[in-house]
Amino acid sequence: MLMSMPGSRIFQMALAACLIAFLPPASTKAEEKEKSAAKPRANVVDDFESGLPLGTDRSGIPVGFIKFGDRGSVVRISATSTPPEGPGDAARENALRVDLNVQIWAGFAHFFQNDAADIWVSYDWSGFDALSFWLYGNNTGTALFVDVLDNRNRCSSVDDAERYVYNFKDDFSGWRLITVPFAGMVRKEVGNGAPKDGLNLSEVHGWAFGARSTGGPKTYYIDSVHLRSTSPDKKDAAIGAQQPDYPINELPMYGLCEKTADQKRADEKFIKQMTQRFQNRADAADYFARVGWNAFYKGDRPLAIKRFNQAWLLNSKNQLALWGFAAISLDRGQVEEAAHYFRLAIDNGPENSSLRRDYEDTLRRLEKQP
Numbered sequence: 001m002l003m004s005m006p007g008s009r010i011f012q013m014a015l016a017a018c019l020i021a022f023l024p025p026a027s028t029k030a031e032e033k034e035k036s037a038a039k040p041r042a043n044v045v046d047d048f049e050s051g052l053p054l055g056t057d058r059s060g061i062p063v064g065f066i067k068f069g070d071r072g073s074v075v076r077i078s079a080t081s082t083p084p085e086g087p088g089d090a091a092r093e094n095a096l097r098v099d100l101n102v103q104i105w106a107g108f109a110h111f112f113q114n115d116a117a118d119i120w121v122s123y124d125w126s127g128f129d130a131l132s133f134w135l136y137g138n139n140t141g142t143a144l145f146v147d148v149l150d151n152r153n154r155c156s157s158v159d160d161a162e163r164y165v166y167n168f169k170d171d172f173s174g175w176r177l178i179t180v181p182f183a184g185m186v187r188k189e190v191g192n193g194a195p196k197d198g199l200n201l202s203e204v205h206g207w208a209f210g211a212r213s214t215g216g217p218k219t220y221y222i223d224s225v226h227l228r229s230t231s232p233d234k235k236d237a238a239i240g241a242q243q244p245d246y247p248i249n250e251l252p253m254y255g256l257c258e259k260t261a262d263q264k265r266a267d268e269k270f271i272k273q274m275t276q277r278f279q280n281r282a283d284a285a286d287y288f289a290r291v292g293w294n295a296f297y298k299g300d301r302p303l304a305i306k307r308f309n310q311a312w313l314l315n316s317k318n319q320l321a322l323w324g325f326a327a328i329s330l331d332r333g334q335v336e337e338a339a340h341y342f343r344l345a346i347d348n349g350p351e352n353s354s355l356r357r358d359y360e361d362t363l364r365r366l367e368k369q370p
Contacts, residue, residue, distance in 0.1 A: 043128065043239060045207065046110060046225040048079045048094045055117025058247045058302075059157040063113035063120045069106025069210070074217075075099070077108045083221045084136055086175035095136075095223040100214050107210020109149070111159075114244060122151070122203040124240025128227035131180040131207065136221035139173040140214070146180050147188060147208035150199055155248050155257035161205045162187070162194035170211075170220075179228065203243060244332075250305045252325035252341060253312055267313060274314060285315035292324050301331060319349025326358070335366050 054064035067075040076099040083095035100106060112121045131148065145168070149161040164185040168178065182199060209222060229237045248254050248263075259267070271281070278284040292307030308324035315321075326341035342359035346352075 043227040043229075043237070044225075045131070045227060045239075046096075048096045048223065051079055052077065052096075053113055053117045055113060057113075057118055057120045057245070058250070061111070061120055061157075061159050063111045064117050065108060065110050067106075067108050068208075069102065070104040072103035073106035074101040075106050075108060080221075083223065084174070086136065095134075095221045098209065098220045098222060099217065100211050100220065101217045102211050102214040105210060105212050107145075107208055109147070109206055109208035111149070111206040112204075112242075114242065119244045119246065120205060121245065122205045122243045124243070125201040125204045125227060126240075127237030128201070128229050128239075129182055129231060130228040131182070131225070132228050133178055133225040134175050134223045135178045136175050137170045137172040138218055138220070140170050140218065142170040142214050142218065143212040144168055144170055145210050145212070146178075147210070148180075148182070148185060148199070148201075148204060149206040149208065150201065151195055151197070151203040152205060152245065153193070153195055155251070155255050156245070157247060158192070160192045160194045162196070162199075163190055164188060164199045170218075175221075202240075205245075241333075249309055250302055252305065252308070252328060252337070254309055270310070271314060281314045282318075285311040285318040285321065287311075288314065289318050289320035289324060293320065296324065296327060301328065304328065317348040319345050319352075319355075322348060323355055323358075326362070330362065335362060335369060338362050339366055 052065040054062070054066065057063050065077060067077065069075055076097075078097050079094055080097045081094050083097070098108060112123060113119065114121050131146065146166045148164045150164060152159075152161050164182075165188040166180045166185045182201065185199060187196070187199075207225070209220075211218070227237075227239065248257050248259075251257070274284040275281055278287065288307045289311035292304045292311060295301075295307060296304035304324065305328050308321045308328065311318050311321035311324075322341050322345035326338045326345060329335075329338035329341060339359065339362045342355070342362055345355055346359060349355075
């Protein structure tokens with residue numbers, strides 16, 4: 001729709017007047033806008049008390065609880081409130097039931113997701129040295145494995161999380177506490193172009209459980225997936241705050257990522273079309289920045305950052321776009337980044353008392369951070 005709008009100067013001036021109400025007010029009230037990222041309980045990864053969320057992130061990658069395996073294998077997962085009896089049943093109200101009939105390899109993974117299940121997120125596990133969970137075994141000798149999905153490549157739009165695996169066997173019956181020491185995991189090459197920088201655990205994107213060649217249908221139960229710290233210096237460890245993996249067009253300045261050839265061609269086409277529809281690139285940038293603020297105040301943050309990025313693409317010194325990057329960063333709890341964009345906005349436009357006030361408020365908040 002934006003691509004078909006009139007290009008006359010009269011139209012642009014009228015449109016700017018209509019949108020002026022959506023410009024930053026006397027203050028964006030930075031202190032009220034910051035939203036701290038949701039934090040999980042200190043060391044709980046999954047307890048299966050809230051179902052099995054499933055969705056797709058904005059790059060088309062499935063997130064939540066997903067199944068994987070070779071074409072001949074069958075995987076079914078479900079949350080159950082009637083798991084088998086066994087140790088610790090007083091606290092075992094729900095568990096995950098995993099039905100497997102594996103020809104070669106198969107299982108499930110939890111790709112960590114936000115509440116809306118539309119963004120792949122990661123957590124900092126670096127304060128822990130092991131993953132543990134209760135597993136109901138069948139004593140079949142089946143080869144089982146647990147994967148940890150570590151960090152991804154920056155600006156990625158595909159599943160390129162680095163995998164580390166821990167192998168063990170189903171050589172017990174009933175419930176057993178399984179402990180997976182991170183030091184005992186080895187890198188797992190799956191041909192996805194993942195980073196090769198070691199298991200650093202600062203950006204863990206998920207975990208997985210699977211089996212190899214079950215020899216027929218098998219049912220397992222999993223409960224109480226936790227992180228553990230055995231080192232005295234990690235006794236007070238807690239899972240780090242949620243870190244969303246936003247798509248490139250939802251990163252300020254497109255994350256300054258190296259774009260693909262297709263993305264570069266799309267940028268060139270966009271700039272050419274907007275230059276034809278407006279008097280110049282600066283006017284076009286003003287329009288998209290104002291549309292971005294309109295979306296911001298309506299609560300549509302994804303649309304807002306996309307329009308701020310388009311404004312920046314047209315004019316990298318557009319003050320309203322840079323101010324928008326600061327507001328988006330504050331909204332995401334990224335105070336240091338917000339201060340950077342506020343400084344850029346101040347340096348690239350006329351003096352604005354509201355902008356400077358927001359910047360100073362942000363600096364004060366930055367000083368209070370640990």
